[in-house]
Structures are given as structure tokens and as C-alpha cells.
Amino acid sequence: MRVSLLFSKTKKEIPSDNDSRNAELLIKAGYVNKLQAGVYSYLHLGNRVTQNISNIVREEMDAIGGSEISLPALQPKSLWDTTGRYDTVDVNFTTEGAGNMLHVLGSTHEEVITPLAKECVQSYKDLPVYPYQIQTKFRNESRAKSGIMRGREFLMKDLYSFHTDEEDLNTFYEKAIVAYNRVFDRLGISAQTYRTTALGGAFTKNYSDEFQTITPAGEDTTAFCPACRWAENVEVNESWKTGDSCPRCAQDITVAVSAEVGNIFKLGTKFSESFDLHYTTVEGKKELVQMGCYGIGISRVMGTIVEVLNDEKGIVWPESIAPYKYYLVSIGSDEEGEKLYDELKSRGVSVLYDDRRKVSPGQKFGDADLLGIPHRIVLSGKTLSV
Amino acid sequence: MRVSLLFSKTKKEIPSDNDSRNAELLIKAGYVNKLQAGVYSYLHLGNRVTQNISNIVREEMDAIGGSEISLPALQPKSLWDTTGRYDTVDVNFTTEGAGNMLHVLGSTHEEVITPLAKECVQSYKDLPVYPYQIQTKFRNESRAKSGIMRGREFLMKDLYSFHTDEEDLNTFYEKAIVAYNRVFDRLGISAQTYRTTALGGAFTKNYSDEFQTITPAGEDTTAFCPACRWAENVEVNESWKTGDSCPRCAQDITVAVSAEVGNIFKLGTKFSESFDLHYTTVEGKKELVQMGCYGIGISRVMGTIVEVLNDEKGIVWPESIAPYKYYLVSIGSDEEGEKLYDELKSRGVSVLYDDRRKVSPGQKFGDADLLGIPHRIVLSGKTLSV
Numbered sequence: 039m040r041v042s043l044l045f046s047k048t049k050k051e052i053p054s055d056n057d058s059r060n061a062e063l064l065i066k067a068g069y070v071n072k073l074q075a076g077v078y079s080y081l082h083l084g085n086r087v088t089q090n091i092s093n094i095v096r097e098e099m100d101a102i103g104g105s106e107i108s109l110p111a112l113q114p115k116s117l118w119d120t121t122g123r124y125d126t127v128d129v130n131f132t133t134e135g136a137g138n139m140l141h142v143l144g145s146t147h148e149e150v151i152t153p154l155a156k157e158c159v160q161s162y163k164d165l166p167v168y169p170y171q172i173q174t175k176f177r178n179e180s181r182a183k184s185g186i187m188r189g190r191e192f193l194m195k196d197l198y199s200f201h202t203d204e205e206d207l208n209t210f211y212e213k214a215i216v217a218y219n220r221v222f223d224r225l226g227i228s229a230q231t232y233r234t235t236a237l238g239g240a241f242t243k244n245y246s247d248e249f250q251t252i253t254p255a256g257e258d259t260t261a262f263c264p265a266c267r268w269a270e271n272v273e274v275n276e277s278w279k280t281g282d283s284c285p286r287c288a289q290d291i292t293v294a295v296s297a298e299v300g301n302i303f304k305l306g307t308k309f310s311e312s313f314d315l316h317y318t319t320v321e322g323k324k325e326l327v328q329m330g331c332y333g334i335g336i337s338r339v340m341g342t343i344v345e346v347l348n349d350e351k352g353i354v355w356p357e358s359i360a361p362y363k364y365y366l367v368s369i370g371s372d373e374e375g376e377k378l379y380d381e382l383k384s385r386g387v388s389v390l391y392d393d394r395r396k397v398s399p400g401q402k403f404g405d406a407d408l409l410g411i412p413h414r415i416v417l418s419g420k421t422l423s424v
Numbered sequence: 425m426r427v428s429l430l431f432s433k434t435k436k437e438i439p440s441d442n443d444s445r446n447a448e449l450l451i452k453a454g455y456v457n458k459l460q461a462g463v464y465s466y467l468h469l470g471n472r473v474t475q476n477i478s479n480i481v482r483e484e485m486d487a488i489g490g491s492e493i494s495l496p497a498l499q500p501k502s503l504w505d506t507t508g509r510y511d512t513v514d515v516n517f518t519t520e521g522a523g524n525m526l527h528v529l530g531s532t533h534e535e536v537i538t539p540l541a542k543e544c545v546q547s548y549k550d551l552p553v554y555p556y557q558i559q560t561k562f563r564n565e566s567r568a569k570s571g572i573m574r575g576r577e578f579l580m581k582d583l584y585s586f587h588t589d590e591e592d593l594n595t596f597y598e599k600a601i602v603a604y605n606r607v608f609d610r611l612g613i614s615a616q617t618y619r620t621t622a623l624g625g626a627f628t629k630n631y632s633d634e635f636q637t638i639t640p641a642g643e644d645t646t647a648f649c650p651a652c653r654w655a656e657n658v659e660v661n662e663s664w665k666t667g668d669s670c671p672r673c674a675q676d677i678t679v680a681v682s683a684e685v686g687n688i689f690k691l692g693t694k695f696s697e698s699f700d701l702h703y704t705t706v707e708g709k710k711e712l713v714q715m716g717c718y719g720i721g722i723s724r725v726m727g728t729i730v731e732v733l734n735d736e737k738g739i740v741w742p743e744s745i746a747p748y749k750y751y752l753v754s755i756g757s758d759e760e761g762e763k764l765y766d767e768l769k770s771r772g773v774s775v776l777y778d779d780r781r782k783v784s785p786g787q788k789f790g791d792a793d794l795l796g797i798p799h800r801i802v803l804s805g806k807t808l809s810v
Contacts, residue, residue, distance in 0.1 A: 045491045045555040047544045071540055073496050074525070079540055080494040082555070088494070105431045108466040108474070110459050111497075111560065112517075112577050131498075133519040133529065135564045135576065139460070143519065143529075154457055154465055158433045163781075169431040169468075174497065174560065178521045190521065191498050395549075 039082065039362065040379075041392045041405075044068065046081040048405045058255055060341040061185030063353050067408045069361075076182025076190035083409065084340075086361035088193055091336050092172045094224045094358065095195045098217045102210075104170045104197055109150045111176060115140040117149040121312045129177040143176035148331065151198045152309040159327060161318045162202050166210060170197030172336060184255055187297060187341035197332040202317065207304060207328045214332050218249055218300050225339060226356030227251055230346050231299065232262045232269035238303065245274070249300035249334075255345040256297030265289035297342045298335075305329040353410030362390040365411040369399040369418045378417055389415070425468065425748065426765075427778045427791075430454065432467040434791045444641055446727040447571030449739050453794045455747075462568025462576035469795065470726075472747035474579055477722050478558045480610045480744065481581045484603045488596075490556045490583055495536045497562060501526040503535040507698045515563040529562035534717065537584045538695040545713060547704045548588050552596060556583030558722060570641055573683060573727035583718040588703065593690060593714045600718050604635055604686050611725060612742030613637055616732055617685065618648045618655035624689065631660070635686035635720075641731040642683030651675035683728045684721075691715040739796030748776040751797040755785040755804045764803055775801070 046068030056062055056072065064070045069084035080088060096106065115132070118124035124142070131143040144150070151169065158164060172195045182190050197214070201207040215233060222231045234250040248271060250260040261278035262269035266287035272278050280293045307326040309315070316324045340359075347354045357363060366382070366389050368375025379391040390411060392402045406414055432454030442448055442458065450456045455470035466474060482492065501518070504510035510528070517529040530536070537555065544550055558581045568576050583600070587593040601619060608617040620636040634657060636646045647664035648655035652673035658664050666679045693712040695701070702710045726745075733740045743749060752768070752775050754761025765777040776797060778788045792800055 039491070042550075043489050043491050043553060045493060045541075045544055045553045047550075068544075071543060073536060073540075074498070074500050075523075077496045077498045079496060079536065082491040082493055085492055085494045085557075103429050105425070105429050105468040106471055107431060107468055108471045110463045110465060110577050112460070112463045112562070114460050131519045131521060131527075133517045135517060136566050136568075137461075141517075150459060150465065154459075155431075157457060158431055158454075164433075167429060167431045171471075176498070180522050182522075191496050 039390050041390065041394055044082050046071075046083065048408055056185065058183070058185040058187070058341075058345075059348065060187060060255065060344040063344055063348055063408070064186065064341075067353060067410070070186060076179060076188070078186055078189060078337075083361040087340055087355070087359055088336055090359040090361070091225065091339055092193070092195070095221055095334055095336065096172065098221050098224075099168075099170050099195070099197055102168065102213050102217050103166075104168045106171065107169050108171050108173055109144070109147050109154075111144045111174065112141045113144050113147075113150055115142055117153065118142050121149055121309065123149070129179060131176050131178045144173075145175055145177045147171070147196060148198070148305070148309050152313040152315055152329070155200055155327070156313065156315055159200055159315065159317055162320055165317060165327070166199060166201045166206055168197060168199050168210070170195060170332075184257070185341050186337045187255060187345075188257070189337065192338065193336040195334045195336060199330040199332070201328040201330075202319070202325070204306075204328055207330050211302065211304065211330055214302055214330075215247065218302070218332075218334070221334065222249060222251075222299070224358050225343060226358060227299075227343055227346055232260060232267060232296075234260050234262070234269040234271050234296075235274055236271040236301070237273050244304055244306075246304070247302040248298050250296035251299050251342050251346060252294050252296045253342060253345045254295050255342070256295050258296050258298055259293060260296040261291050261293045263287060263289055263291045297338065297345070299339050299342055300334045301332075303331050305331055348410075351404075352408035355410045355412060357412045360410065360412050362388045362411050364389040364413045364415050365406045365409070366391040366415045367399065367402045367406065367417070369416065374417055378415070425776050427776065427780055430468050432457075432469065434794055442571065444569070444571035444573070444727075444731075445734065446573060446641065446730040449730055449734055449794070450572065450727075453739060453796070456572060462565060462574070464572055464575060464723075469747040473726055473741070473745055474722055476745040476747070477611065477725055478579070478581070481607055481720055481722065482558065484607050484610075485554075485556050485581070485583055488554065488599050488603050489552075490554045492557065493555045494557050494559055495530070495533050495540075497530045497560065498527045499530050499533075499536055501528055503539065504528050507535055507695065509535070515565060517562050517564045530559075531561055531563045533557070533582060534584070534691070534695050538699040538701055538715070541586055541713070542699065542701055545586055545701065545703055548706055551703060551713070552585060552587045552592055554583060554585045554596070556581060556718075570643070571727050572723045573641060573731075574643070575723065578724065579722040581720040581722060585716040585718070587714040587716070588705070588711070590692075590714055593716050597688065597690065597716055600688055600716075601633065604688070604718075604720070607720065608635060608637075608685070610744050611729060612744060613685075613729055613732055618646060618653060618682075620646050620648070620655040620657050620682075621660055622657040622687070623659050630690055632690070633688040634684050636682035637685050637728050637732060638680050638682045639728060639731045640681050641728070642681050644682050644684055645679060646682040647677050647679045649673060649675055649677045683724065683731070685725050685728055686720045687718075689717050691717055734796075737790075738794035741796045741798060743798045746796065746798050748797050749774040750776070750799045750801050751792045751795070752777040752801045752803070753785060753788045753792065755802065761803055764801070
């Protein structure tokens with residue numbers, strides 16, 4: 039890609055209503071642009087990063103049997119009446135369409151996936167199945183904040199699992215944990231990210247699992263043990279404080295602010311009851327289907343990575359998700375630069391070529407630092423330095 | 425992929441409210457599921473097809489300098505007031521959010537891309553640029569119809585071009601035509617698809633170009649010449665009838681129903697005036713930016729291809745966009761099937777393995793016909809037939 043065709047520019051200053059480090063860096067570098075509070079345009083480089091994160095998540099979900107699908111945002115209100123959540127979920131946008139139909143803009147998709155499952159789940163032979171999607175969610179947050187980490191419109195991966203019984207659900211749940219650990223490892227934030235015990239939410243007494251990345255930009259507080267990786271959201275036990283003994287290995291724990299980058303829930307039969315989702319057992323009996331759900335906020339992960347991995351000059355992307363691997367600057371002749379760019383492109387090298395004329399090498403290097411592309415190729419007279 | 429993990433099943437019968445061939449075949453084969461009128465879930469196979477179509481479109485847009493981005497669906501009403509289109513575009517969904525903000529759900533994105541362009545277009549040196557996105561559009565059609573061809577929520581590619589002057593716009597416009605022809609050629613519908621002269625719409629006296637695919641499932645009527653590929657939407661001249669002489673080559677023309685799969689507009693300065701999008705010329709003068717817009721309905725193209733390419737047994741996908749290239753059936757031992765599937769997968773072969781137990785070979789072959797996967801691998805005792 040050529041810098042001249044990016045449809046973005048680096049900025050020295052950004053509006054003062056951006057109070058988070060991720061918004062500051064991502065807007066300055068031209069990865070995103072704020073359309074309104076909690077709603078961002080993803081420019082070319084930002085879109086490349088969400089695509090790269092999505093591809094890693096996709097590969098790991100496929101590896102545990104996931105079937106990628108794509109569900110609509112326009113959900114009939116009647117489905118939300120069926121679960122009773124129209125009155126209890128307070129972040130839903132709604133819109134009225136032709137025929138006086140009231141639609142909920144999908145803040146989550148249990149109300150769509152559960153009735154959809156009835157189309158293909160009738161017998162024990164149809165289970166288990168693991169559909170997932172990477173799709174836009176809408177949430178009418180009363181206060182959008184933390185840049186792209188808590189938006190009103192954002193990209194999310196949500197996988198739903200369907201099982202004959204709790205044992206099968208539990209087995210897959212642990213497989214999903216392993217897949218999530220692989221995802222955060224490949225995203226370069228495994229050191230800062232903990233599998234964290236949390237409350238299960240409104241409709242279960244069971245605990246759930248969250249993946250919390252330690253960063254002051256987050257909204258949760260996690261007690262964690264760097265030695266054995268034990269971690270618990272302080273909502274489970276508010277008395278945890280730094281220096282307490284780890285309940286697993288007795289080393290000192292730390293209590294710190296963190297961002298929830300993933301979560302895993304056992305839904306049990308909550309939704310299969312609402313939608314009458316049964317299957318027939320080997321013995322011919324009818325049983326309710328057991329369900330789990332598994333989320334990763336793609337755009338939130340992107341913001342979190344920027345919060346965790348940056349230096350005084352700009353963003354420091356892990357190579358796995360950087361928009362391009364190489365930043366090409368020619369401080370000699372433009373023709374030499376063009377020639378090398380064509381050559382690299384034809385070999386399939388992922389390269390961003392700073393082809394701007396009349397821009398000083400100093401400014402180009404400064405932009406390269408801000409953008410955080412992992413490697414630099416500087417073409418200068420007879421010297422090629424990588 | 426394994427058929428047992430698809431999260432879809434083929435169906436013998438579908439609800440009678442699906443009156444189009446594309447909806448009938450796509451729902452029967454488990455590519456899509458109708459959530460409500462004009463709103464579809466894309467299941468695994470359907471999602472693969474839209475991804476494949478998107479990738480072809482992406483490659484051709486990148487080849488003419490396109491910069492892929494992603495713009496939000498939640499657009500502040502104030503932007504639509506600026507262009508005056510809040511009162512004139514009658515298919516917009518709206519939703520009210522926190523702080524009594526009224527949002528338009530993006531039915532199109534001129535109101536977002538034009539002010540965004542001001543962030544990076546100041547000088548002639550910043551032009552031309554060609555941002556595009558592949559993203560979900562929302563349109564509150566009074567009557568959703570023709571299956572996935574005219575939905576209320578659908579996937580679309582929209583590219584916007586920005587130029588210093590009309591001459592540069594015209595040059596790119598012709599390049600885009602060539603790229604569109606390549607797209608429809610790669611999608612396997614070039615024989616049925618015509619570059620068609622059409623009216624320019626509400627705000628221009630110029631003609632625009634549409635790409636019309638001849639199929640009775642469409643909503644337009646096109647006069648076209650199979651000999652020289654001349655074509656005109658009958659809205660331009662309502663008197664055209666089959667058998668008239670082609671105005672270009674004098675051969676007989678045909679008048680037939682068609683589906684608009686792409687369109688190209690010169691926007692001129694309509695939106696740059698509204699949003700005060702100027703650039704500074706070489707001489708230091710301020711001029712309005714010239715704009716063009718270029719759409720392809722990804723899901724409409726998918727529906728159109730199904731309408732055009734099917735036989736009595738089911739869908740007949742072009743290899744370029746088929747969800748998988750091979751359908752693997754083992755009518756001998758399951759272990760042999762598993763072994764071959766693992767082998768093919770490890771070699772990166774795009775294969776759908778019908779791993780269902782206790783399903784007859786006849787039913788598997790019937791499903792393969794309905795699904796329209798281009799090639800079949802039948803593993804049977806000592807015979808391997810492709």
C-alpha cells in the first residue's frame with residue numbers, strides 16, 4: 039500500500055475530548071476516526087488490524103470445530119419478549135420499520151441463534167455444534183468511554199455451543215479456554231492477560247470465566263497472581279488486596295485495574311427453555327439442549343493492545359496483527375523507491391511504502407514510529423538497511 | 425469442514441412465503457435462513473460465499489488503488505440535515521440513543537465519507553484517493569422481496585472517489601468500469617451482465633452506469649444488444665422493444681427484466697458543496713473536490729448468481745465463489761473417509777466432508793447436487809473417482 043492512497047493522515051494534535059491513550063494514538067496515527075461518542079470509522083490501517091485480529095480468532099475457533107456464520111442486526115422485538123430480556127437489557131437500541139415492526143439492534147445474539155438452532159438440532163446425532171460470528175454489535179451505553187474499548191458500535195466474535203448434557207458442555211468449555219489462551223498468546227498480550235473467575239451474571243449461580251488484561255485503561259478490578267496465573271474478579275470477593283496470599287500457590291497477589299477482553303459463560307438451559315429447544319436422546323426421550331456462549335471483543339482487544347503495547351513515540355504492534363510488516367522509505371531517488379516497492383509487492387511482501395514527495399525523511403521516520411509498523415526498510419543511495 | 429458441524433441442514437420443503445428461486449434454493453440448501461421479511465441469517469456455507477464474492481471485489485478494488493476502510497452504521501442525523509437528505513431519502517431506519525441523539529442507520533455513506541475526507545484532503549497533493557468498504561447497509565424497504573436480492577439488511581461494497589477535476593474523475597470512472605467488468609467475469613455472470621446507461625438520479629442531469637444482469641428475478645427492464653453489448657435501462661427511453669435495431673451496431677436488441685448488481689455515479693460537487701470539501705490547487709486557489717461513487721451489492725450478487733446459475737437439482741456455483749471446491753463422500757468405510765479428509769485438509773484442499781453416519785449415499789449425493797459444490801470425491805472400496 040502507498041501512503042499517498044491511505045485516505046488518512048497522521049496528526050500532531052487531536053480534539054481534547056479523547057481522554058484515553060488508545061484513542062489518542064489511534065486517531066493521531068490515522069487508524070480510526072471518531073464520528074461521534076462511542077462510534078468510530080476504521081480507516082485503512084485500523085481496518086487491517088481488526089481483520090488481522092479477526093483472522094487469528096477465526097483460525098482458533100475453526101480449530102475447535104467452530105462454524106462461522108453471520109447473523110442479522112435487525113432482530114424482531116418478539117424474540118426478546120420470548121426471553122423476557124426486552125425489559126431487562128437496558129443497552130438496546132430499537133428502531134421501527136415498515137409494517138410497524140419494532141426491531142432490536144443486536145446487542146447480543148442468543149435471541150436469534152437459539153430459535154435458529156431448532157432448524158438443525160432435533161436429535162442427539164445433531165449435537166454438539168459450535169456456530170460463531172464476527173459481526174457488529176450495537177449497545178446504547180449511557181456513557182461511551184475509553185476510546186474504542188467501550189463503544190456503542192463495535193466488532194465482536196461470539197460463539198455459541200450446543201450440547202446434549204452438562205458434561206459435554208464442560209468438556210468444550212475447557213477446550214474453549216485453551217483456544218482463548220492461544221488467541222491472546224498470538225495477539226501478544228498473554229503476559230498481561232489472565233483467565234479470571236467472575237460472577238455468572240443474572241441467570242446463574244455458577245461462576246463464569248473472563249479474560250482480563252491488566253491495564254489502567256480497563257473498567258474492572260482483578261486480583262491476580264503473577265506466579266501461578268490464578269486470578270479472580272474482585273466482584274467475587276471484594277476484600278482482596280495487593281500483598282494477600284494467593285489461594286492457589288501462597289505467593290503474593292496483586293490487585294489492579296483490568297480490561298475484559300473475553301468472556302465465557304455456561305448458559306445452561308436458560309435459552310433452550312425460552313425457545314423450546316429440545317433434542318431426542320438415544321432412548322427416544324426429549325431433553326433440553328445445554329448451551330454456552332463465548333465472546334471476544336475484537337475492537338476492544340485492539341484498543342487494549344494499544345494501551346499495553348506503546349512507547350513514547352507511538353504504537354508498538356505485535357507482528358501478528360500489525361497492518362503491514364514493513365515500512366519502506368526511500369531517502370534517495372523516488373524511482374529506486376518505486377522499483378523496490380513494485381518488487382516487494384510482486385513477491386507478496388506486506389509493505390507500506392511512504393511515497394509522499396516533498397516530505398522530509400525525518401517526518402517519514404516520525405510517522406513510522408507513530409504507526410508502529412514492526413520493520414523498516416530505508417533505501418538510501420547505495421545502502422539498503424532493514 | 426464437516427457436514428456434521430455445519431449448523432445447517434438441507435430441507436425438502438420451505439415456508440410458502442418464499443416466492444423467489446434464490447430464496448427457495450438457498451434456504452433449502454441451508455445457505456441462509458430467513459429471520460424476518462428482508463432479513464437473513466447467513467449460515468456457514470452462505471457466509472463462505474459472501475466472503476468469496478467480497479474477496480474478488482476487494483482484489484479488483486485494490487488493483488485500481490482502493491483503500492479498504494469500514495464506516496459506522498450509526499450516523500448522526502445532523503449530517504443528513506447538512507445534505508438535506510434526511511427529508512428526502514425515505515428508506516432510512518432511525519434510532520434514538522443516549523443523550524437524545526437521533527441516529528440514521530446507514531443506508532448509504534456519503535454523509536460520513538465526505539466530512540471524513542476533510543481530515544486528509546487539503547491540497548491537490550492529497551488527491552486522488554479511493555476509499556471503499558464492504559459493510560452492512562440498512563434500508564427500510566416498504567416491501568422486501570426477491571429473497572436476498574432486495575433485503576432490509578444487506579452486504580454492500582461502496583467505493584467513493586475524490587478528484588481535483590472532472591477530467592480526473594472521468595479517467596477513474598472508466599477504470600472502475602473495467603474493474604467492474606473483471607469482477608462480474610470472475611463471478612461467472614459476465615455473459616448475462618451488461619454495462620447499462622441509466623438516469624443519474626435526483627441531483628444530476630448526467631447519465632450514470634448500471635450493471636444489469638438479465639434475469640426475470642430482477643426489478644429493472646433493460647434494452648440490450650447481445651451482439652455488441654450495448655445496453656440502456658428503459659427508464660432512459662421507454663419506447664425500446666425487442667427486435668428494435670441496436671443504435672450502435674444495428675443488430676436486433678432484446679428488452680428483458682434484469683437485476684441491478686452494480687452502479688456507478690458521478691456525484692460531482694453535490695456532497696463536497698454540502699460539507700465544504702475544498703482543496704488548494706497548485707496555484708494556491710481553493711476548489712471544490714469532485715466525487716464519484718461505485719456500488720456492488722454483495723448479497724444481491726449472490727442471489728442473482730443463484731437465479732442465473734441453477735439446474736433442476738440445485739445451485740450450480742462458479743468455482744470462484746463456491747463455498748468449497750470438493751464434496752467428499754465415503755460410501756465404503758468411515759475410517760477411510762476420515763483418513764482422506766484429514767489428508768486433503770492438511771494439504772489445504774477446500775473440501776466439505778459429508779461425515780454423517782446412517783445417511784444413505786443417495787441422500788448425500790442429492791444434498792451435494794442441491795448445494796452445488798463444483799467437484800465430488802467419492803471414496804468407495806478400492807475406487808477413487810473425482
